[in-house]
Amino acid sequence: MSALSPTTVESIYRARVKTHYKIPLYTCPVSAGFPSPADEYLEGKLDLNHLLVPHPLATFFVRVSGDSMTGAGIHEGDLLIVDRSLEPRDGKVVIAVVNGELLVKRLKYHGKQPYLVAEHQDYPPLAVTEAMDFQIWGVVTSVVHSL
Amino acid sequence: MNRSPLFALVDCNNFYASCERIFNPQLEGKAIVVLSNNDGCVVARSNEAKALNIGMGVPAFKVQHLFKRHNVRVFSSNYTLYGDMSARVMGSLALLVPAMEIYSIDEAFLDLSGFTHTNIITFAVEIRQKIRQCTGITVSIGIGSTKTLAKVANHLAKKLPAGVFNLHDHPNRDSLLKQFPIGKVWGVGRALSRSLPVQGIHAAYDLKCSNPEAMRRRYGVVLMRTVQELNGLSCIPLDDAPAPKKATAVTRSFGHAVTDKQELIEAVATYASRGGEKLRQARQAAMMMQVFWRTGEYEKNQPYGYWSYVTDLREHTNDSRILVKAATAVVYQHYQSGFRLKKAGIILMELTPETQIQRSLFGTQDLKKSQALMKTMDAINKRFGKETIKLAATGKKSQWVMRSGWRSPRYTTDWAELPVVRAGDSIR
Numbered sequence: 001m002s003a004l005s006p007t008t009v010e011s012i013y014r015a016r017v018k019t020h021y022k023i024p025l026y027t028c029p030v031s032a033g034f035p036s037p038a039d040e041y042l043e044g045k046l047d048l049n050h051l052l053v054p055h056p057l058a059t060f061f062v063r064v065s066g067d068s069m070t071g072a073g074i075h076e077g078d079l080l081i082v083d084r085s086l087e088p089r090d091g092k093v094v095i096a097v098v099n100g101e102l103l104v105k106r107l108k109y110h111g112k113q114p115y116l117v118a119e120h121q122d123y124p125p126l127a128v129t130e131a132m133d134f135q136i137w138g139v140v141t142s143v144v145h146s147l
Numbered sequence: 148m149n150r151s152p153l154f155a156l157v158d159c160n161n162f163y164a165s166c167e168r169i170f171n172p173q174l175e176g177k178a179i180v181v182l183s184n185n186d187g188c189v190v191a192r193s194n195e196a197k198a199l200n201i202g203m204g205v206p207a208f209k210v211q212h213l214f215k216r217h218n219v220r221v222f223s224s225n226y227t228l229y230g231d232m233s234a235r236v237m238g239s240l241a242l243l244v245p246a247m248e249i250y251s252i253d254e255a256f257l258d259l260s261g262f263t264h265t266n267i268i269t270f271a272v273e274i275r276q277k278i279r280q281c282t283g284i285t286v287s288i289g290i291g292s293t294k295t296l297a298k299v300a301n302h303l304a305k306k307l308p309a310g311v312f313n314l315h316d317h318p319n320r321d322s323l324l325k326q327f328p329i330g331k332v333w334g335v336g337r338a339l340s341r342s343l344p345v346q347g348i349h350a351a352y353d354l355k356c357s358n359p360e361a362m363r364r365r366y367g368v369v370l371m372r373t374v375q376e377l378n379g380l381s382c383i384p385l386d387d388a389p390a391p392k393k394a395t396a397v398t399r400s401f402g403h404a405v406t407d408k409q410e411l412i413e414a415v416a417t418y419a420s421r422g423g424e425k426l427r428q429a430r431q432a433a434m435m436m437q438v439f440w441r442t443g444e445y446e447k448n449q450p451y452g453y454w455s456y457v458t459d460l461r462e463h464t465n466d467s468r469i470l471v472k473a474a475t476a477v478v479y480q481h482y483q484s485g486f487r488l489k490k491a492g493i494i495l496m497e498l499t500p501e502t503q504i505q506r507s508l509f510g511t512q513d514l515k516k517s518q519a520l521m522k523t524m525d526a527i528n529k530r531f532g533k534e535t536i537k538l539a540a541t542g543k544k545s546q547w548v549m550r551s552g553w554r555s556p557r558y559t560t561d562w563a564e565l566p567v568v569r570a571g572d573s574i575r
Contacts, residue, residue: 057281085280
């Protein structure tokens with residue numbers, strides 16, 4: 001569920017995210033006379049931005065340092081796509097600010113008590129307390145891992 | 148449906164400092180200052196820095212001792228970051244209201260006319276919460292029946308924890324205006340804020356009660372409009388299609404004194420090339436170009452010099468090669484040695500839209516070819532980074548590039564400068 005629902009926009013001054021949605025007019029060179037039977041089924045080219053960045057204004061990219069989330073498929077050096085417009089829910093991987101630091105953990109609730117849980121056996125869960133300077137920075141939606 | 152005008156002024160609290168804090172949360176609660184290009188003057192302060200009496204616009208060297216004594220975090224301006232964050236805030240606002248006017252990098256007027264049947268405060272609180280969640284930026288929102296009153300309301304909103312204030316139909320509006328200092332009213336500049344009190348106008352209320360005609364005769368139509376706006380009569384409409392720029396400038400101060408002609412030529416060539424880029428981005432072309440350079444203003448025992456020349460480009464152009472050639476020709480012709488130069492720039496004037504370029508009878512440009520070349524250059528620079536492809540005149544080593552000693556990473560626009568999050572070891 002997003003905090004921003006699309007409405008008709010009258011004016012935007014700078015489109016920082018320019019997605020290229022190339023739509024070919026014809027899938028094959030048009031030779032004189034005979035259009036291709038496939039022309040009826042033309043669709044656009046696939047654009048990763050549409051798949052991975054539905055809310056560009058609220059989306060940020062971050063790098064990962066450390067290995068406590070390898071169980072979630074998140075490794076040192078990976079790129080994370082973070083969407084701030086999403087609600088942080090139980091079970092989501094989030095970026096959290098804890099005592100001034102940006103951490104990546106999974107958010108789990110036991111009843112009303114939130115925990116920041118690692119995905120690695122060597123790392124214990126962290127209970128979020130009042131004393132802690134805690135804030136959710138954003139929800140991680142995808143990880144980009146170069147092979 | 149009631150469509151009487153209703154405006155909101157949304158502005159970001161301590162914008163530059165806030166941008167730095169989002170990606171470096173350790174800075175919360177700390178005194179932060181941001182310095183202008185070339186690390187010259189203070190252009191932004193966090194509330195904690197304001198409390199240390201570090202004034203706006205003061206030269207950095209004058210308050211260096213305060214920085215050290217109070218462990219103030221000092222940053223060089225990171226306009227790439229601030230510009231991107233501004234675009235996110237403005238873009239988010241555009242999704243929430245039908246019409247808006249971007250007023251500055253961190254302020255916008257919203258058109259809320261027609262919202263009178265909704266709870267306007269609830270809506271404003273929602274806007275504030277959404278912007279904060281999606282971008283990390285905290286805004287204050289002031290609402291009024293005119294832009295000027297919305298600005299007053301915004302000042303008042305800043306003092307409230309809720310960050311939102313509605314002056315429209317407020318029962319104590321006049322008493323609030325009586326406590327609002329005249330110097331803070333939108334449209335009252337420094338000179339007026341000194342001369343109006345002499346006429347007995349000390350607060351916004353006094354100006355509201357003044358005779359608009361008399362104000363117009365004495366101070367001009369702009370102040371008259373302010374008087375009318377303070378009275379709830381909207382006469383400054385939302386400007387959602389600002390007129391295209393009449394001039395484009397590229398000017399920079401040098402990181403160190405330039406005493407060599409070749410260095411100045413390289414600098415000016417780079418500015419002219421950048422000017423061409425800006426024109427092409429705006430789909431405009433220029434007919435005149437001013438080139439200037441000067442020594443520093445505060446250097447003891449050094450001769451002061453200022454050189455400025457306007458050159459006619461003969462026909463409208465945004466071809467960087469032509470601009471660079473014309474700019475460097477000016478330097479070749481007029482450079483005088485023996486001076487320590489601190490600033491230079493070019494200003495492109497007489498702009499017209501690309502589509503309206505009239506070829507002069509003596510036009511020598513091969514327009515299509517030059518446009519194709521410029522387009523390719525721009526595309527390459529866009530993909531691989533600024534100045535990947537440069538004109539040779541702009542030089543290889545840029546020693547005169549401005550100082551940005553303490554610029555934070557470009558967290559949102561550079562793959563190599565992304566924020567790092569820790570999936571780390573035990574949390575202490």
